[in-house]
Amino acid sequence: MKAYWIFGIAMAAGLSAHAQECSVIVYAEADRMMPFGMLWNAELKSAAMFREIGIELRWRTGAVRANAADDACGAPIVILLGDTGSARVPPDALAYAAPFAQSGVCIHVLLDRVLQDRGSGLATALLAHVLAHEITHVLQQTNRHSADGVMKARWDRRDFRNMVWRPLPFAAEDVELIHSGIANRMLRAAAEE
């Protein structure tokens, strides 16, 4: 299927004006040293990528706190950044997610692989895209990928070059699936109240 891109905020905002009345809460914690400011920068960049498609992402650190306002969009997404260690993952994977996990850490970012042999500009941009990609899996509740953009299964050299200058776009199909995923999370959260 051909991918159609969403350009510009106006169109995406129109699409989502009534869809989202909650913020997606994401906790991130690194279990090793990272270059100073890199995680913060990557978080800002990925939040901006989601904002382009009408999704508000709030980054948190520390222990996960439950409260009604935070949980309006469903349980917080919890991300652990660390080295690959003994994780059994394909050799070229940069992260893995458990989209169906109901609680606990649902995304693992393989920091050694993201940082390896890359300048800080690319490493930061790549980390932002890895975060956005895995959060999308969790919001969509699927392992599906798109032909291009944020949800491409494997970014190539050209994608790496491009993402340093401006974020890769979400395919239109992904925008729709993210919004319907959040709508489902809101319904479930409201039912649990």
Ligand SMILES: [Zn+2]
């Ligand atoms: Zn993926």
